[in-house]
Amino acid sequence: MSEHKAVELPSYKEQSPEVSQRFAELHQRPVKLDVRNLGKTFTSSKGSIEVLRDVSFQVRRREFISVIGPSGCGKSTLIRILAGLEESTTGEFLLDGQEAFGPCAERGMVFQSYTLFPWLSVKKNVMFGLEVAGRSDPHAESEALEWIDIVGLSRFADAYPSQLSGGMKQRVAIARALANQPSILFMDEPFGALDAQTRAQMQAYLLQIWRNVDITILFVTHDLEEAIHLSDRILVLKANPGEIQEFIEVPVPRPRDPSQYLFPEFLATKHRLEELIHPHRDIEQDDLHITRMTTVGDDAE
Ligand SMILES: Nc1ncnc2c1ncn2[C@@H]1O[C@H](COP(=O)(O)OP(=O)(O)OP(=O)(O)O)[C@@H](O)[C@H]1O
Numbered sequence: 532m533s534e535h536k537a538v539e540l541p542s543y544k545e546q547s548p549e550v551s552q553r554f555a556e557l558h559q560r561p562v563k564l565d566v567r568n569l570g571k572t573f574t575s576s577k578g579s580i581e582v583l584r585d586v587s588f589q590v591r592r593r594e595f596i597s598v599i600g601p602s603g604c605g606k607s608t609l610i611r612i613l614a615g616l617e618e619s620t621t622g623e624f625l626l627d628g629q630e631a632f633g634p635c636a637e638r639g640m641v642f643q644s645y646t647l648f649p650w651l652s653v654k655k656n657v658m659f660g661l662e663v664a665g666r667s668d669p670h671a672e673s674e675a676l677e678w679i680d681i682v683g684l685s686r687f688a689d690a691y692p693s694q695l696s697g698g699m700k701q702r703v704a705i706a707r708a709l710a711n712q713p714s715i716l717f718m719d720e721p722f723g724a725l726d727a728q729t730r731a732q733m734q735a736y737l738l739q740i741w742r743n744v745d746i747t748i749l750f751v752t753h754d755l756e757e758a759i760h761l762s763d764r765i766l767v768l769k770a771n772p773g774e775i776q777e778f779i780e781v782p783v784p785r786p787r788d789p790s791q792y793l794f795p796e797f798l799a800t801k802h803r804l805e806e807l808i809h810p811h812r813d814i815e816q817d818d819l820h821i822t823r824m825t826t827v828g829d830d831a832e
């Protein structure tokens with residue numbers, strides 16, 4: 532008879548000397564983003580809803596931070612505020628020690644949905660921000676081509692968005708954001724619409740870019756493994772209102788690679804994130820409020 536032994540995971544707080552050394556160094560870096568008691572309440576004719584409450588955290592230069600939390604907990608709102616696309620109701624945040632107002636070239640943003648201009652070629656899409664910033668045409672073109680090369684799309688520089696796959700469109704969106712040379716990049720579920728294989732490729736691309744460019748990244752995702760695979764630290768929010776539950780130091784060494792998904796420290800971190808995000812796994816049928824939408828006699832199943 533085979534014996535079943537429960538696998539003992541280490542604590543997600545346990546760090547190898549190599550990882551703990553990395554965090555010690557990271558804490559020495561200058562603070563890139565200092566978020567202080569940020570709050571957001573949306574008010575409409577139907578009343579007001581407090582989405583974020585008292586959110587405070589710091590991000591160091593060149594850190595990779597993921598933000599996770601249940602749907603509707605305010606992840607997009609938080610990142611939109613930090614990117615300058617939305618105003619907070621209370622609190623403030625400093626970028627490189629300065630109060631930041633409105634969108635600016637320092638801060639880049641990549642969204643989940645494809646936001647390319649369909650009537651412009653890949654090259655023109657990437658050049659767009661550069662031209663707005665006043666770069667002369669030949670200059671903007673050569674810079675755009677460099678970024679297109681970095682995301683591996685040189686052959687498609689003259690193609691139009693409709694001729695590209697989802698992953699390729701997101702690579703153009705990343706190239707377009709990076710072309711403005713932001714020092715901090717906000718990404719809101721940028722790979723959420725991609726299939727698993729393309730997503731894995733995009734993660735590899737992003738890690739490679741992040742290693743080679745002096746950039747700090749805040750990355751919203753629903754995917755716990757994606758958060759662990761990419762990040763130095765993971766900011767976990769809870770819902771109603773969105774408040775910080777925990778800011779976790781990922782104990783997985785760098786460089787990252789998908790074989791680490793089965794490492795004990797990876798599994799321990801995933802287990803902790805699951806505990807935080809889905810504290811009550813046993814959902815009663817009544818809680819789901821599922822009603823049958825089909826009419827009697829409609830047996831399309
Ligand atoms: N412009 C707005 N006006 C009113 N309410 C809003 C507005 N934007 C967001 N909300 C509300 O704020 C809450 C948080 O929304 P948000 O999009 O930030 O959540 P999220 O964590 O990104 O969710 P998801 O994981 O589904 O993307 C939701 O209840 C949403 O309905």
Ligand SMILES: [Mg+2]
Nearest residue numbers: 606607608719
């Ligand atoms: Mg969102």
